[in-house]
Amino acid sequence: MKELKDLILSSGADLVGFADLNGINKINEMPYGVFVAVKIPAQIIMSIHDGPNISYFDEYNRINDLLNKIVTTGAQFLINNGYKAHAQTSTMVIKNDNFETELPHKTIGTRSGLGWIGKSALFVTKEYGSGIRISSFLTNAELDCGKPIEESFCGDCVECVKYCPGGAITGKLWNVKTERCEIFDAKKCADTAKAITMEKMNKKLTICGKCIEICPYTKKYINKEKT
Numbered sequence: 001m002k003e004l005k006d007l008i009l010s011s012g013a014d015l016v017g018f019a020d021l022n023g024i025n026k027i028n029e030m031p032y033g034v035f036v037a038v039k040i041p042a043q044i045i046m047s048i049h050d051g052p053n054i055s056y057f058d059e060y061n062r063i064n065d066l067l068n069k070i071v072t073t074g075a076q077f078l079i080n081n082g083y084k085a086h087a088q089t090s091t092m093v094i095k096n097d098n099f100e101t102e103l104p105h106k107t108i109g110t111r112s113g114l115g116w117i118g119k120s121a122l123f124v125t126k127e128y129g130s131g132i133r134i135s136s137f138l139t140n141a142e143l144d145c146g147k148p149i150e151e152s153f154c155g156d157c158v159e160c161v162k163y164c165p166g167g168a169i170t171g172k173l174w175n176v177k178t179e180r181c182e183i184f185d186a187k188k189c190a191d192t193a194k195a196i197t198m199e200k201m202n203k204k205l206t207i208c209g210k211c212i213e214i215c216p217y218t219k220k221y222i223n224k225e226k227t
Contacts, residue, residue, distance in 0.1 A: 001143055004034070007077055011070045014039045014132070015125065017112025018143035024107065030084055030138040032145070033108035036070050037125065037132040038063050042225035045131050045218060048209040051200045052193075060133070060207055064090055067135035075137045083141040090135075108136040110176070113146030116153055117174040120160040120211035121184035124153070129218030130211065150176035160211040166192025169211070 001018075008016045015037035022031045044059045068089040075085035088105065106123045109115055115125035122130040152174040161171040168188035172178070180186070190206045197205040212218055 001141065004074060004077060004141075004143075008034070008036060008070060008074050011073050012038060012066050013070050015114055015127065017109065017114040018145045019108045019111035019113075019148070020143075020145040021103075021108065021111060021138070024103070024111070030086060030140050032139050032141060032143045033103075033111065033136050034071075034074055034139065034143070035105065035109045035112040035114060035134065035136050036067060036074070037109070037114070037123075037128070037134045038066055038070075039128045039221070040131045040133065040212070042131070042222040045209070045213050045222060048213050052197055052205070052207050052209055054201060056209060057201070057203075057205065057207060063133040067133055071135045071137040075139070078139050078141050081141075083139055085137055085139040085141070087137040088135060103138075105134045105136045109134060110150070111145075111148045113149055116149045116151070117178075117183075118152065118160065118211075118215065119154050119158070119171055119173065119183060120164070120169055120215070121174075121180055121186075122211060122215075124215065124217055126153075126217060128221045129215040131215075131218040131221055148176075157216060159214045159216060163210050163214045164189075165196060165208065165210060168192065 013036045017035040019033040021033050048056050071087040075087040078085040109123050115123050118124040124130045161169045166188045168185045172183045193206045193208040194204040197203050
């Protein structure tokens with residue numbers, strides 16, 4: 001659906017993909033997903049080399065707000081054209097005690113063929129590495145879907161494992177059958193991030209960004225932006 005993709009890109013997205021969720025999405029009347037990503041500016045990522053800062057926090061929130069608007073716009077476009085659609089905005093998605101959601105944006109991303117789950121448990125793309133924020137929406141509109149990615153492209157790289165300040169990353173390669181807890185300890189990550197942001201910013205926040213900044217795919221994106 002070219003018109004939908006063009007609308008999403010013109011609304012501020014850097015990547016958009018369509019996913020077949022049949023057999024995955026429990027909302028059976030909406031078996032298709034639209035994955036949306038917005039890149040984090042390269043200079044912001046470079047600024048967190050020594051830890052998170054206010055600029056990173058502000059940009060994090062700006063992009064989250066933009067993503068909410070993009071997926072709401074996309075869902076409303078489909079509704080206006082007679083389809084069902086549900087925007088998975090940050091206000092609509094419910095996380096459990098382990099910071100997990102019922103249908104993660106990352107799952108829709110891998111099903112759309114735009115990337116994979118890195119050893120950091122972040123969504124990784126060849127274009128931007130893990131230097132993105134992501135969102136999604138669901139629909140019953142039949143879409144021209146990408147080929148799902150079911151294996152990690154991280155290979156032997158252990159940069160995020162080595163530099164994670166909380167030791168939250170196990171180093172296990174992801175595949176479609178892998179549970180998140182096998183590769184990543186969300187509580188360790190959150191607790192460490194709160195301690196770091198309290199030290200750096202005098203705020204207890206669950207943002208760190210080291211695994212984003214250190215990812216070789218992210219570094220390729222940053223280097224490309226600098227040239």
